[in-house]
Amino acid sequence: SLCSLPYSFSPTFTPIKRIVFMHPGDFTPVCTTELGEAALRAEEFTKRGTKLCGFSCNDSDSHKGWIKDIEAVTNGEVKFPLFCDPNRDAAAKLGILDENLKDAKGLPLTVRSVYIIKPDKTIALMMTYPASTGRNFDEIIRVLDSLQLTANNSVATPVNWKQGEDVIVNFPLSNADADEKFGKDGYRIVEVPSEAGKVLDKNYLRYTSAP
Structure with a gap:
């Protein structure tokens, strides 16, 4: 009731x-x-x-x-x-x-x-x-801020994220898709040992500014 x-x-x-x-x-x-x-x-x-x-x-x-x-x-x-x-x-x-x-x-x-x-x-x-x-x-x-931000923007929020801080490019997006969505200079790739020397369609850790 x-x-x-x-x-x-x-x-x-x-x-x-x-x-x-x-x-x-x-x-x-x-x-x-x-x-x-x-x-x-x-x-x-x-x-x-x-x-x-x-x-x-x-x-x-x-x-x-x-x-x-x-x-x-x-x-x-x-x-x-x-x-x-x-x-x-x-x-x-x-x-x-x-x-x-x-x-x-x-x-x-x-x-x-x-x-x-x-x-x-x-x-x-x-x-x-x-x-x-x-x-x-x-x-x-x-x-709540994270849920609302990530709902339609193809991004995720990293550990301890707070409003206004950089976010992570969604893992399912290829680098080509990320180029199209954020611009080639609109995100940064974090180099990790497991990806060194490999030809990849996407890097798994990429940061961009919060939309």
Whole structure:
């Protein structure tokens, strides 16, 4: 079911990227800091064309009371919706219940996961954390930037990449294709021992400026 919070939200994902935060439970310390951080940084997601929503096995009254705590502690205004699944119907179908993490009634809680949903309603990325570890929002935003940049540009992002840094030419592209797409001087080849002296249609490590 959907919480009766003071904003509208369709239970069906629209053709806009969304980030869904599964949290183990309301009125818990780690989740409070996470949802507060999401509220404080909501504008960063909005400018990337991404909508946020939360999900747990609590009801709407619980969510409404907890939101007051989140806003008081973090000074962030929670404007995104929180799904309610007190009967655990949706959580069971999604396979996101942690049988090793249970509430006072002995019922399993949802895992601490992040889902990034593509416009075609498929999952682009899923990150799952132990209940004792809060999520890193810098990393979530970094991954979102990478997914959006690489979706249609024939590039990939290397280790520790940040927005504005050089990217990698997609491996499937031959050098001839890379010449056509980026220009002969538009990318650089990294020489590696395994390719020395070989005639290749493509080098596997090539960098170019971010589109």
